Amino acid sequence: MSNKEKTWKEISIAGVPPKSSIGFLTGDWKTYMPIRDLEKCTICLTCVMLCPEGAIAFLPEKNKIQIDLGFCKGCGICANECPTKAITMKMPEEEE
Template identity: 80%
Template sequence: MSSKDKTWKELGIAAVCYRPSVGFMTGDWKTYMPIRDLEKCTTCLTCVMLCPEDAIRFRPEHGKIEFDLGFCKGCGICANECPTKAITMKLPEDEE
């Protein structure tokens, strides 16, 4: 909570949420990060549909998937469900 947040005296009735959660990055929760192999990827978009975080985006302009590592929690559902095994979960230090 930053100091810019409203105090209890300034809140409206029932304390309605007023900030979109896309400002809250959950990407630092992860241990493993997804790595895509674009040669294997057939853009079936299974990963996009099954990701609980909306952290995999499809870019129609170049027809590829992109990970939003700012939100990815590293659960590995995409890697587990990928029919062509184009996604692998790796430790960030292994990738470097």
């Protein structure tokens, strides 16, 4: 246990969590990362809907899709389901 953890006097009762999981990054779970081919992407939003992590955001004002690698666990559902095959899963070094 680290010193960052609080004492019983400092925390609210009954385990009410004081933090949103938005602060808990899961991006380092992944082996493969999704790489998008922007020319093939039709912004159909299939990946946004089916991503279990909510890691693919649709930005309506820009009409763009953005993948948040901070949460992406690399499952590959987006690549598997993309109707235009605009997403491929790659090892980070392959990408570099």
